[in-house]
Amino acid sequence: MRYAYFPGCCDHTSGREYDISTRALCHALDVELVEIPGWSCCGSTPGHSTSHLLGIALAARNLALVAEMGLDCTASCAACYQRLAMANVEMQNDPRLCEKINWITGKTYHGGVKVKSIVEIIAELNPEQIISRLVKPLENLKIAVYYGCLMVRPKAVQVDDPENPLVMDHLLEAVGAKTVDWGSKTECCGASLAISNDDVVLKLTSKILADAARAGADCIATGCPLCHFNLDMRQKKINQVFGTDYQLPVFYFTQLIGLAIGLTPDNLSFNTHFIDTSKVLELVG
Amino acid sequence: MRIGVFVCWCGSNIGGVVDVPRVAARAAHLPYVAHSVDYKYTCSEPGQNMIVDAIQKHNLDRVVVASCSPRLHETTFRKTIARAGLNPYLLEMVNIREQCSWVHSKEPDQATAKAIDLVRMAVAKAARLEPLSEGSITVTKKAMVIGGGIAGIQAALDIADAGHKVILVEREPTIGGKMVMLDKTFPTLDCSACISTPKMVAVAQHPNIELLTYAEVTEVSGYIGNFSVTVKQKARYVDHSRCTGCGTCWEKCPQKVSSEFNQHIGIRKAIYIPFPQAVPNKPCIDAANCRRLNGKKCGVCAKVCAAGAINYEQQDEYRQVKVGAIVMATGYDLFDWTQAYGEYGYGKIPNIITGLQFERLVNASGPTGGKITRPSDGKEPQNVVFIKCVGSRDEAKGKAYCSRACCMYTAKHAHQVLEKIPGSRVFVFYMDVRAPGKAYEEFYQRTVNEGARYIRGRVSKISRKGDKLLVKGADTLLGCQVEIEADLVVLATAMVPSRGSREIARTVGFTVDQDGFFQEAHPKLRPVETNTAGIFLAGVCQGPKDIPDTVAQASAAAVKVCALLYKQEIATNPMIAEVNESKCQGCLLCRDVCPFQAIETKTIPNNAHDQAKTQTVAHVNSGLCQGCGCCTSSCRSGAINLKGFSNEQIVSAIKACLCEDNFAELVRKVRKR
Amino acid sequence: MSVAFNLTNSLKDNFGFINNVSKESGQPVEQCYQCGKCTAGCPVAFAMDYPPHRVLRMVQLGLKENVLRSQAIWLCAGCSTCTSRCPRNVDLAQVMDCLRSLAKREGVPLDDRARDVSLFYDCFLNTVEDNGKLYELGMMLNYNLKTRQLFKNANTGLAMLTRNKIKFLPAKTKNRRDVAMIFQRVRELEGKAR
Ligand SMILES: Cc1cc2nc3c(=O)[nH]c(=O)nc-3n(C[C@H](O)[C@H](O)[C@H](O)COP(=O)(O)OP(=O)(O)OC[C@H]3O[C@@H](n4cnc5c(N)ncnc54)[C@H](O)[C@@H]3O)c2cc1C
Ligand code: SF4
């Protein structure tokens, strides 16, 4: 299995654990990721938030590159996935928009590429492919699986049900973990306001952490670097501002599955987290 | 041939847009037209007299009226020309109101031009009309009512009281429908069972009513006045002729099953009556859950039954009955919100219930003896949230329509909580309060005065918060988000057509609307009839409504049935299909397309000299044919024609529309394609 | 309470605006029946000056000035919670996108939170225009400069650095002029559209 891989702009910075663990996990599972040569920013929230055309064009440039590769496309970052997939849908549905965008990008793309989230790609594998490699079942681990917004909304690109998605839960359960039933699975963490209005974001993230803690989770699993950044890096500040004492490590689902099939914590970038991950490693044994 | 044309103003309805005198003047020059005038209100008494006089004075033999829709006044004008001695079918109507003045109100010139074209077509067709005469069929003096809710009960009682025989078919073990599940009914708060169970008993005892419960209609053939219906009596495994209804069996049966009647709050046994006042008051065994019938050891009921009524070998039985009319009263189910509303937890969060479940909770004969408690822990709720329009008025998740009864029953439920739980708080999330019935608004205001807090806004999410429910909504009047920690949430879920209603509509042979409710023949003027003659509608199966409207509609349907059953015979519509046997090839394509199964086969000698050689041709059953015309357009040899809309008549109208040369051009184009 | 809105005028003068929002966002704004479900579930409504359903109401009534100057449209985090629950199939998140881009194109003056959000978006996109990719450090420094809070998030920066999550030099896309051209052409088209 081969996919054109879109790493996203924070692949080497704030989202490095995701990129590293995605590549490691895919390698271990015989999913070949071919980085898109010459890829550029998908536009992220600032793109579509301020100009419809810009938002689509920035993503479309990458789709055109993928089309040249003759592969289907995947992105690990939920935001990148959503932008690429949305641009794809809009261009396929509206030929006039498509023409306009092609003029803007100077490329010709008329749809045809399939855009999938890395979550979908792992979920579509034959479960045996993962289970047969299982060396360290996450049996003692209770996980609050957090999907955020970008993977499950809007409807045209949703990876799973927007109110009670289960796809990552099922993956983690397959490697032995317990997942908790909690109410904030798809609540927004406010990522796009993180820099400009961090007081708002602190409120939103503290509610999510409170919910996960109340549900008795040992850690949180996610598939979005923005969520990860807000929940992991900001946890300390949340504790300061709200007088709480959460110590909830936040993982990418790829890190946890990787761990379960025997990849080493170092190879999965466990050491770059803000919240100490050793507790979880102990639980897993 | 002498054709008279009468162009109507319909006051300003047509005259305000279309240049009516001009249309009349143009018509005067058309072939065969001997007389053409315009008139303010042609359907009025003087207008009709004018037509009669004109026919006599000008010796007219065909009449064209250009006015409103034939659905409205075709019968009127047929009677008019019949008064003047013409065959009533020598009339042609042109709809220049709906098709001209109303749709083209902003373009009077084009509207007038179109009216002239339409009149020209009608005159061309009128010149080829033939006199037609009505046939007659005898009427089977017995009615069937399908569905034994309050609608079916009322219809059956009314028809029976008028002296006709009725068969009432109900698929559940008892009649009563939803109404007997209810506790009290708005706006008067009278006890629902107290006013409906006497009617149920009256049905069982009425000499003119034959009650078939636990039975389903599986096949219907025939036509108005002469339906033949196959009814399946499902096996009850209890011989009701022996059973005394003593109740020992269901007391002793060890198999517990979740009770449908109690909306799955509470249990029944595998042998059961749904509730104590059930009619008939004798049990049946639920084969899916009975131990014995599923190959396990038991047989307790047979052992304890002193009357020897239990019979595990009983089979489904089919019987055929003949009836002259059918009333559909199959009611509704509640929209299954657990499939659609993820934001309310997909039914996985405890203590979120439907209105019907609430009715069972608050009902003295319900599983809690009328104490309002939380299903999860039996505690009395202090904060109760009601959410209206769940699945109704929600195109994204459910249905676009309003379910009509829920505003009122929610006001009733709010009142009941406040009355039964002193000190409790009640919150009602609403978008609009629709209370347009007698004493309804007053009832709603009373609930508000009692302290129910009405909050204008939809709820976005319900989640667990400890053993409470966190309800997140908006108060759009305040412009704010609001949160309520509730103990119990009651959803006013949409009414949807009852399970299987599309299938039963197909079986009986009539149409459903876009939402699956049964389609009435006309939303205003024929609200209890279907487009299939002899089949009538009552209650929620036709569209959401409350009990007063249901009962009124049931009585209306009963009157229609009685009017039909009083006749010895009824006239048939002569505008039906007719087979030209000499042209028919016997391919029977027409039979496949006929939606009313009106095409039969017939064997005729294919040689006038040698009677032994035969061939099969199509034959139209005049009772079944509704004159829809599907068959005529499917026949390749042009052998089948619709009287009053023959190929020749229609082609002449088209030719008149296009003029001869345009027509030739068009034919060439179509051929090429 | 504000003075009475003159609806005769706002509907007359801003009819084009209402149509424009419907067209550009692809959302039939009349379809909204003001149930408030969007507001009820919006994660940032608490910080908004007008709750989401009112933003839509203002569009319906042609209150262009008020809506384009609102904080709400910039505070919207684009999470599409409103969209996915709207009973009338109105994609309010798209409407919010459209209003922001109209406000930007019309050069509506912004203040307070709205200004900060808009600045952040600009700083983000500037680095993309220059490099083809986001340059986080450059964006942060620029943003701090523009909002005159030089050491905002400095702690974060340090912690990021120790975890090797900051790159001092921007990563650059190979043909980054392609990306700059995208920005250029969008400006050209949008300038024309006005
Ligand atoms: C929670 C709630 C509270 C309400 N409270 C009030 C109130 O206080 N006052 C008021 O006026 N209205 C109230 N209503 C409305 C009321 O329930 C309806 O108006 C009324 O029950 C409609 O009666 P019906 O006979 O048309 O339908 P139903 O009661 O649904 O009866 C239909 C019957 O047909 C049977 N059936 C269905 N399909 C078939 C088939 N194929 N063959 C044979 N039988 C079939 C069903 O088993 C059922 O017995 C309330 C509704 C709800 C949901
Ligand atoms: S025990 Fe026999 S007689 Fe009594 S109710 Fe049951 S079946 Fe009827």
Ligand code: SF4
């Ligand atoms: S045989 Fe069936 S119905 Fe009779 S008692 Fe046993 S389980 Fe109940």
Ligand code: SF4
């Ligand atoms: S009756 Fe009231 S609650 Fe029911 S759908 Fe209509 S408006 Fe909503």
Ligand code: SF4
């Ligand atoms: S949820 Fe939809 S219909 Fe309701 S107020 Fe918001 S936009 Fe309007």
Ligand code: SF4
């Ligand atoms: S998209 Fe914007 S308005 Fe809608 S819920 Fe999210 S933050 Fe609120």
